[in-house]
Structure formats: structure tokens, C-alpha cells
Amino acid sequence: MKDRTIYTLHSNICKALANPIRIEIIDVLNDKELTFGEIQEITGVMKSNLSQHLSLMVSSGILMQHKEGLNVFFKLSGPKIGIACRLMREVLIENMKRQSDLINQFMK
Amino acid sequence: MKDRTIYTLHSNICKALANPIRIEIIDVLNDKELTFGEIQEITGVMKSNLSQHLSLMVSSGILMQHKEGLNVFFKLSGPKIGIACRLMREVLIENMKRQSDLINQFMK
């Protein structure tokens, strides 16, 4: 029987991106490290909820965190996440373009 | 107020990858077009369930489909999905490596 463990592990990485708040977090952490409080201010998400999202992202390995005094800093664990994320955004843009082309066909 | 529509749309693309069966589908469609029946045989997923997964992937724009006689063919709607997907896999491998390095530290 075929082992599909890799697909589950792989999909767990994808799940870590599969939420609007988490996409925004990836976006804002793209080029810089930010504290919990800064991320909260930018996203406007309630702290308990934000903490859950961040902890999911850390445990799935796409973010790293470290504490300095009272502040917890978060950053992307590597550059590939940002790149993959930007590719997905391009896929989205391509899809929207296809859609609009299709609509224009009908309107013509 | 900030418009976060793009994050929702972007996360919808990511959601289309956020499932082990769908990752396997992306994987097998990487370099070729396949019929529903072929995908079913490879994945071993029940037809009604497979149809739901494929239809989600088509409506999110990551797959395209066309019918020929009794068969429905599926393919990736572009190369970027495959590339993004491979990047995610690399992220996974990096994460696993980090984990194992950490464990080795403790064992030493």
C-alpha cells in the first residue's frame, strides 16, 4: 500500500497559509521582524485569536519566534515561504485576468 | 478602513492546496493531463469525494477541465501552481531538517 504521509505533511504547510489573517501576517513579515503587538496593531485581530494564528504558524514551521523582555518577535523562518506566497498571489491575479477575459468575450 | 479582500482571495488559492488528497492531485498532474478515472485509480479516492475535490480545484482556478466523450480531463491551469507547490515541499523538508538537527543537539 502506498504511503501518503508526505501529502499530509505537505498539506499542513499549505494549511498554515490557508486563512486571510495568516496571509496578511506573511505579507507584513515579508521583509521584517515584528513583535506580537505590532502585528496586532497592523492586523487589528484580537490578541487571543492572533496568538492562536501565530502559534499555528510557528508550530507548522513557517514562522520563528523569540522573546526579548516582554516582547515576542516573529519572522518568516526562511525566504521560500515568501516566494511561494507571492507565486500564489500571481496565480490569483492570473485567474482574475482569465475571468475578466471570459466576461469580456460575452459582453462583446 | 483597510480593505482585506485580497487576503481572502489569496487564502482561497492556498485553501485549494490545503488537503492531502488535493496535494496528491497537484503532484500527479504536474507534467500531464489525466482523466477523472485515471486520477481516481492513482489516488484511490471514492468518486463522489474526488469529484468534489476536483470541482473545488477547478472553481478556485488552479485546475482546468475539459470533456471528451465520456471522459473528463484535468490539468494544472498554469506552471506557477506546480512551482509554488514544490517550494512548499522544500519548506517542509527544511522544517524537518531543522527538527532533526534540534533532536541531534539534545542526543549529543
Next chain:
DNA sequence: TTAATAGTTTATATTTTTGTGAACTAATAA
């Protein structure tokens, strides 16, 4: 026209994800 094949749709049950508020913990400051 009837049957067979290939796939879709629908209803439903189960599981997973998400958001909220309250209680909690850790580090610093008074």
C-alpha cells in the same frame, strides 16, 4: 430505446477550523 460507463450532485454526519472572552503566566517597573 435500453443499457452501460463516467462522472456530478445532493443530503447528511463527522471532524476541523475559527473566533471570543476569561483566566492565566512571564517579565519589568514602581
Next chain:
DNA sequence: TTATTAGTTCACAAAAATATAAACTATTAA
């Protein structure tokens, strides 16, 4: 030592995702 700040954890409700089975549709073949 007590209060404050910064964040986490927990319990729970609501929403979304998933799997299954049965009924359905479309195309081709007999």
C-alpha cells in the same frame, strides 16, 4: 511586594471542510 504590560492558554460556540452513500445526468454502445 504589587501593579502593569505583553502575550498565552483554555473552554466553548459557530462556521467551514470532509467523507459517504444514494440519486442523478450525459455520452456512447448495443
